[in-house]
Amino acid sequence: MTPQRAAVLEALSTCKHHPTAEDIYELVVRKVPRISLGTVYRNLQVLVDEGYATRLPAMEGSHRYDRVVAAHHHIVCSGCSRIVDIHLEDDDSLRETVEAQCGFVVNSHRTEFEGTCGECAAK
Amino acid sequence: MTPQRAAVLEALSTCKHHPTAEDIYELVVRKVPRISLGTVYRNLQVLVDEGYATRLPAMEGSHRYDRVVAAHHHIVCSGCSRIVDIHLEDDDSLRETVEAQCGFVVNSHRTEFEGTCGECAAK
DNA sequence: TTACATGCAAAACTTTTGCAACTTA
DNA sequence: TAAGTTGCAAAAGTTTTGCATGTAA
Numbered sequence: 001m002t003p004q005r006a007a008v009l010e011a012l013s014t015c016k017h018h019p020t021a022e023d024i025y026e027l028v029v030r031k032v033p034r035i036s037l038g039t040v041y042r043n044l045q046v047l048v049d050e051g052y053a054t055r056l057p058a059m060e061g062s063h064r065y066d067r068v069v070a071a072h073h074h075i076v077c078s079g080c081s082r083i084v085d086i087h088l089e090d091d092d093s094l095r096e097t098v099e100a101q102c103g104f105v106v107n108s109h110r111t112e113f114e115g116t117c118g119e120c121a122a123k
Numbered sequence: 124m125t126p127q128r129a130a131v132l133e134a135l136s137t138c139k140h141h142p143t144a145e146d147i148y149e150l151v152v153r154k155v156p157r158i159s160l161g162t163v164y165r166n167l168q169v170l171v172d173e174g175y176a177t178r179l180p181a182m183e184g185s186h187r188y189d190r191v192v193a194a195h196h197h198i199v200c201s202g203c204s205r206i207v208d209i210h211l212e213d214d215d216s217l218r219e220t221v222e223a224q225c226g227f228v229v230n231s232h233r234t235e236f237e238g239t240c241g242e243c244a245a246k
Numbered sequence: 247t248t249a250c251a252t253g254c255a256a257a258a259c260t261t262t263t264g265c266a267a268c269t270t271a
Numbered sequence: 272t273a274a275g276t277t278g279c280a281a282a283a284g285t286t287t288t289g290c291a292t293g294t295a296a
Binding site for chain 3: 001002020021022037038041042045058061062063
Binding site: 055057059078088094097098101103105107109110111112114115116117118121 | 222237238239
């Protein structure tokens, strides 16, 4: 656990807005001025592999990262691109439905909602 | 509607495996030999904007495209990366739960399942 | 004819990697 | 010390774009 890795993990824990690697670099470089973007990418990879972080699928541009706390879902605002966490209870009947339909064993799922946030709706 | 655009749309309709832009290029270039990859990208963008196609979020590598037929979900095999469509009925109570939790107006959602397909499970 | 589409090549962006030097445990 | 990590810069991969030419309506 190098200072660089600790700083990446701390930035990820602090920043609730699902930062990109570049966002994290900009946070971390204040505390570890000589860190490189490559090191941020390498540490994010390690943290994902070890289960401390998740890489979210990217619709466009860069991937976003998320400190793993518990299984959760996301909603993206189509107005301002803000991403907010959604917590839902697991639903075994959903899993059974899907397994019956496709013959896979289902390990996990994530739902991405899309909508309009309160602020954007007000405009 | 140019021959190039028609060929891209046809390739997308034919190919059920959620092709990448590169995959589509390789299908289309057989029929329109001088087409360029840039043109494939431009036409995919137009088709997405006009609602004939969807760009799927990418976990790694290239984006994948999908001919729009009806709202549906996906399951990805963690063994072989195969993607299979899943059809589920819409669930209004889910929408209401999410709207109450985050204050957004929900327009749509897509669930990405992850699991192991029959073939990979057999190994 | 006029607006739009194309091929090509270069550029823009994101992410990964080789390497020599340096740290961590 | 041995294994792993860093900074840097270059490379790899995907997607977009400028431009002159060509095509559709």
